[in-house]
Amino acid sequence: MRWGIAGYGWVARDHMAPGIAAAGGTIAAVADPSPAARDRASAAGIAAYDSVEAMIAAGGCDIVYVAAPNDAHLAPVRTAAAAGMPVLCEKPIAASLADAEAMAAAVGSTLYGTAFDQRHHPAHRAIAEAIAAGEIGRPVAVRIVYACWVDPLWSPDGAAHDNWRVDPARAGGGAVIDLALHGLDLAERLLHEPITALLIQLQRRIHAYSADDGGVLAGRTASGVLFQSHVAYNCAEVLPRRRLEVLGEHGLIVATDTMGQTAGGSVVRRCARSGAETPIAFDTGRSPFAAQAAAFMAAVRGGAHDFSMPRDIALMRVFDAAYQEAILCL
Missing domain, CATH: 3.40.50.720 (NAD(P)-binding Rossmann-like Domain)
Structure with missing residues (x-):
């Protein structure tokens, strides 16, 4: 296509x-x-x-x-x-x-x-399948850390770059609107239910721009699963900064270095009874962008898909209400 x-x-x-x-x-x-x-x-x-x-x-x-x-x-x-x-x-x-x-x-x-490319990451698809199969029992909480370093002069390749992501007028905010929505959407896809309540705290801590450079989010789904996320533009990239956890009544799934644009990372499931860890296999060579493109082309051809403007706009409304309130306290 x-x-x-x-x-x-x-x-x-x-x-x-x-x-x-x-x-x-x-x-x-x-x-x-x-x-x-x-x-x-x-x-x-x-x-x-x-x-x-x-x-x-x-x-x-x-x-x-x-x-x-x-x-x-x-x-x-x-x-x-x-x-x-x-x-x-x-x-x-x-x-x-x-x-x-x-x-x-x-x-x-x-x-x-x-x-929302993160919903298509092969690791996250594998996690969704494990949850649906009951491998950790009833989900209790989703916890995400998704952070990076974006200073005022940030450039992806060292060349001159239009860094509009730190301009609230063009981006709609800063680190939180850029990174947190990935986690919110991913949580909804993993749990197959919407996030219905959300609170956000923002910071403008390290960088000299008017946008937020970090934030924490706390929420819950319709059935009561808790959601927690820390996102940031003020975390050095050599530090641990990409982690996804899904806690269930019978175990914990931990994904390391899967949140992001590239392929790879690792996923393990830890048993709540024995503490034993078992790797969860997934395609480590396929990027979330490749998986996303394939999914959208399949949808264009008439295949089953999970793209939905009504669902996405509903999430945007929940996010915006919490974000606008958080801005007042920044």
Whole structure:
């Protein structure tokens, strides 16, 4: 299948594009207002346009993937949906709840997915299967640490970089809106139920920018499973910073270094009775982006899928209510 990418930045270029290729898709075109981004696409042999409208009008795309800054999601999603083209949009849905609601209204019956790549990580799929099979009994709590180092001059490759993720006007916030929604969505997918209550505490502790550089979240699902998460832009990357735990009445599942853009990591299950640890096998060679691209293409072909704008917008509403309250205390 042929993909058109709206916003050819770091994530699209270095992670999603290789993921699409690994899943058997092709990058047919790129739309980006930045001449430098278009030049990079052209150098890779990809047709480049300065607008999504021009890219779609040129034909040759079956799917649109939106990876523009968060405040620029609405227009390309609306354009793709109006053309009846399936659209996969990076998380968060938008920088503001108002834009997210407008996107939900615009999508209509068009196939839409929010690019929560962590739900597709092979390790996390294996964890979901283990939970569903009853291997740790009834779930009690989900605990996540997902952190990294993003200073004001951060760049993925040392070159000049538009670091919009630390600009609240463009990103909708900072570390928390960027990283925490991955964990919230993942918890819902692992447990097959929504998070219905959420509290957030923010910090602006280390970096000299106006966005939050860290936060903790606490919540619960509809049935009473507890959720806890620490996310940060102020954690050195040589430190332990990516961990997922699911506690159940009969055991504990621990995933180390699976939260993130790359393949690999490890998962073990510890028995509550004996303390014995058993590895949980998964495909360590497949990135979450490759798995995500494969899942979305299967959905476009009419296969079963778990992409849902109604569910994603419901999570965004819960998150936004807690986040807006937290901002008042920052």
